[in-house]
C-alpha cells in the first residue's frame with residue numbers, strides 16, 4: 448500500500464550537510480500496523496513526513512497504491528493525501544476552537560457538506576470516547592483527551608492510512624496504554640493501516656505487526672515484531688529488545704559460575720513455554736540447571752520468554768542439553784558474548 452524505495456534526504460544546516468535518510472526502503476502492507484523505532488535524531492520524523500510529502504525526499508520513490516506521488520500534480524497529490532491522516536506528539540489543536548470545531552473546521556475547508564460534517568464529528572468523537580466533550584476547549588482536556596481529539600480529527604477525513612508521529616511520547620504510561628488500545632481498535636474495526644514512529648519499545652511491542660529499526664538515517668533491521676524480538680541481529684536492535692536482567696551479568700558472577708558450568712540465555716516463544724524443558728534436560732542429561740533471572744514480554748499476538756540459566760555439569764553433557772533445547776525451538780545464546 449505504501450512503498451518507500453531507496454529514499455534519501457539531505458538537509459543543509461549552514462555549511463554542513465546532514466543526511467537525515469540514507470537509502471531507506473520499506474513497504475507497509477494494507478491493514479497492518481508498522482512501527483519504526485530509533486533514538487532521537489535517527490531520522491524517524493523525516494521518514495514519516497516523506498510519506499505524505501510534508502518533506503520531499505532528495506532521491507528515491509514514494510509509492511501509494513503503486514503510484515509514485517513525487518510525480519503527481521498539486522490536485523492529484525491532494526486526492527492522495529486525503530487517504531492519509533496524521534497525528535502528532537503535541538496534538539496540534541486550535542486552542543481557540545471547541546473540540547467540535549477542531550474536527551469540523553478542516554472538513555469545512557475541504558468542502559464537506561454541513562450535515563455530513565455533523566455526522567462525522569459525532570461519529571468519530573464517539574469512537575474515541577469523547578462524545579461528552581464536544582463543547583470543551585483543548586485547555587480543559589487532559590493530554591490523553593487532546594490526543595483523542597487529534598485522532599478523531601484525522602479519522603473524520605476517513606483516511607485509509609493513519610500516520611502517527613510519536614503520538615504517545617508526551618503521555619504517562621497509563622494514558623499511553625489507553626491511546627495504544629484506541630489505535631488497535633481503529634486498526635481492527637475501521638481497517639485503517641497505521642504507520643507509526645516511536646522511540647518507545649513498549650509501543651512496538653504492544654501494537655505493531657512489523658517493525659523497522661533506524662539508526663543514523665538508515666534502517667538497520669526490519670521484520671515481524673516477533674522475529675525481531677526473539678532473534679535481534681543488529682547491535683542497535685539488541686540494545687532495544689534485550690531484557691537487561693537476563694542478558695547482562697556482572698563479570699564477577701559470570702566468572703564464578705563458569706567455573707562449574709555454562710551460563711546461557713534461553714529465549715522461547717508461546718508454545719515452547721508450555722513444555723517443562725528444564726525438567727526434561729535434568730532427566731535426560733547429567734546436568735543441574737538453575738534459573739538466575741527471567742522475564743516474559745507480551746507482544747501483540749504472542750509472548751516471548753527469556754531465562755538466564757546456569758547449566759552445571761560436565762561440558763559434554765551440557766552440549767547435549769543445549770542441542771536438545773535447540774531442537775525444541777528454544778534459542779540458546781552465550782551470555783558472555785552479548
Ligand SMILES: Nc1ncnc2c1ncn2[C@@H]1O[C@H](COP(=O)(O)OP(=O)(O)OP(=O)(O)O)[C@@H](O)[C@H]1O
Pocket residue numbers: 458459460465466467485486487488489490491492493494
Ligand atoms: N528541516 C531540517 N533542516 C535541517 N536539518 C534537519 C531538518 N529536519 C531534520 N533535520 C536533521 O535530520 C536529522 C534527523 O532528524 P529527525 O527529526 O528526522 O530525527 P528523529 O529520529 O525524528 O528525532 P526526534 O525524535 O528527536 O525528532 C537530525 O540530524 C536533524 O537535525
